[in-house]
Amino acid sequence: MKSILKLIKRFIVTMLFSLVLLVFLNLFLLILISYKQAANHGAWSTADQVASALTGKDDGTYELSAQGEEALSRTKAWAVLVDNETGSILWNSSNLPEGIPTQYSAASIATAVRGYINDYPVASSGYGDDLLLLGFPKKSYWKLMYNTFDYDLIKNMPQTILLFLSCNLLFIFFVYLIVTSGVLRSVKPVIHGIEALPADRNVYVKEKGLLSDLAVSINKAAEKLRSQDYQLKKKETARANWIAGVSHDIRTPLSMVLGYASQIEENRNVPKRDRNKARIIRQQSLRMKNLVNDLNLASKLEYNVQPxxxxxxxxxxxxxxxxxxxxxxxxxxxxxxxxxxxxxxxxxxxxxxxxxxxxxxxxxxxxxxxxxxxxxxxxxxxxxxxxxxxxxxxxxxxxxxxxxxxxxxxxxxxxxxxxxxxxxxxxxxxxxxxxxxxxxxxxxxxxxxxxxxxxxxxxxxxxx
Structure with missing residues (x-):
């Protein structure tokens, strides 16, 4: 039973270790993916890059450098430069989609900077007193329109994350205990039955629960072992009784052979040749007697009945x-x-x-x-x-x-x-x-x- 509890304990420790490892693995993957996205020139860094690549001329026109064109091409973005005073467009990229406004009010600029222009996600960058707006493909970014967070929430984020993790681990642990408790109730009788099989005890396991089929097999095995043990003891008893009976029955005729052979051997009136034959008979009969005694003793030692x-x-x-x-x-x-x-x-x-x-x-x-x-x-x-x-x-x-x-x-x-x-x-x-x-x-x-x-x-x- 101790080995079963040890096995369950090992399963629990393994489960908890796996969960902790899984959490850290997910955090690592999240950081890795976020880092790759940040390193892949995000929307706001692209806006800053295009703004720095835009140059104004003396005649009031603007020219975008090759680096700026490459940035727009890479991100499939379009750009407009909005005048600070009038809200009109001073410059736009050649790939400006249809339907993009050419005049902006302070309210529309606020909406654009915070979210979208005609469902195009927008990033902005300052160009002197003017404003550069970059629009990206409609399904390239998802923007939070009202992305404000309570300061206390941000400050307490580590404790909040730890609380969530602890609650999740406790929940999983209790679910595991509830599930395994039923299994354990089914396992205990089966384990006790298996442990009792080698011992000379009557074994019976209730045939119910998750392991009812195994309980049936254990009961059949126990019954078969009892039957074999009974037959074996019966056979050993019969063999021991037979050996003891033969040993007892052979003593009387063997004693008579020994006695008559000794008389003939010691009789001086009998020819020497016959006395030698009688001596051989006595010696071999004595050997036979010793063999019978050995057989009886060996049988008693074999079946543990010799005191x-x-x-x-x-x-x-x-x-x-x-x-x-x-x-x-x-x-x-x-x-x-x-x-x-x-x-x-x-x-x-x-x-x-x-x-x-x-x-x-x-x-x-x-x-x-x-x-x-x-x-x-x-x-x-x-x-x-x-x-x-x-x-x-x-x-x-x-x-x-x-x-x-x-x-x-x-x-x-x-x-x-x-x-x-x-x-x-x-x-x-x-x-x-x-x-x-x-x-x-x-x-x-x-x-x-x-x-x-x-x-x-x-x-x-x-x-x-």
Whole structure:
């Protein structure tokens, strides 16, 4: 809403600025036009020019110079010289129109000087004691016959102009407010509706006013979003329930397979070849059990139904204990683990769920073991990097190609991908690690290891 008021304010300021600019532009054009007309030899200056170009001779005749003739020709004017004593014409130009009086009284001279002679606008100039009258084409000038102005009006002209401008601006401003108030009343509900669309709220805009069509569209969009949100939640709930159900149903038969396989493996009366087969069955069943557990946990993290037991956790002993647990299970010694952190690294605290972090580290160790069945050395470290703590798990095994690394980084996992594409990833281990890091406000990075293998780094916000 603040942005709308800001927009209206900007419109008002722009309007007022435009009006002021328009006034000054009009004044400038008026001055420019008036200046050009004044510079183009006005009627009175032409009369003075012709009077100065007229010369009297000893024989009582008059002669107009070439400059005077050019002035009359340029303005298409005619001229008469009126005697001061008799009012008769002493001299006239050759282009004197018909019907022009040849005798003038004081009253007719006053009328002529003030206005017109036979509808010809007249300008005058003194020639000694006599009077020179210039008549111009009938539509060349418009003269005010009674051009007298009150002195107070002239004196107060600046204030009067300012008053008129202020009244005009106020009038335009109030008209603008009246017009925009109706628009604003129609805009407000629409803006509120648009702002509410991203939020989880019921949106309804009254379908009336200038923007009723837009209100209808917003209501339809809100209804469609509600329907899509309901269907999406319904689909997510069904998928989560299905995964949880499958995970639950598969545990009993899987436990029986593990139990019988362990009995056969430990029975010395069974041939060694069969005991090896039973061992393989037990190992693969155990792997299947871990995959089912990963699938269930990944589903809970994806739909935010996994409860988090947050506490202050020291990553150093947590990661060390997880590594020791794997060393104890590696009876053949195929996967030795080296602690790469410095001896001075004793504490690195984060706010986290201890069980989930241990699960993430376990998945990284398992990932290296699964992809290097012939064995490899794991390098595990815990350290601080700025405002974060990081757990790094690296191996010197087979590693991955650049294409595989890019696919791990960008290809969506089949569990969270809703598009039919051949570029989906399988394997829940790394996905689960990323999910655990993200629910703790951190992230996961994968890269080529410095020792030729695969490297994964978990970054978590530091906090004690």
């Amino acid at each position: 988090l037991h947050m506490d202050t956790v020291n990553l150093v002993p947590l990661v060390r204990q997880t590594a020791v647990d794997f060393l104890n299970l590696d009876l053949e010694g195929k996967f030795p683990i080296e602690w790469a952190a410095g001896e001075d690294m004793q504490n690195c605290y984060v706010k986290a769920d201890k069980g989930l972090l241990s699960r993430a580290v376990s998945n990284l160790i398992t990932n290296s073991q699964v992809h290097n069945p012939d064995g490899c050395t794991l390098f595990i470290s815990v350290g601080k990097a700025g405002e974060t703590c990081q757990i790094a798990v690296e191996d010197n095994g087979a590693g991955v190609t650049d294409e595989e690394l890019e696919r791990i980084r960008k290809a969506p996992h089949y569990m969270v991908c809703d598009r039919e594409t051949g570029n989906q990833r399988h394997g829940l281990g790394l996905m689960l690690v990323r999910q655990i890091a993200e629910v703790h406000g951190g992230g996961m990075e994968v890269s080529h290891g410095e020792r030729g293998g695969f490297r994964v780094v978990i970054r978590l916000p530091y906090g004690n």
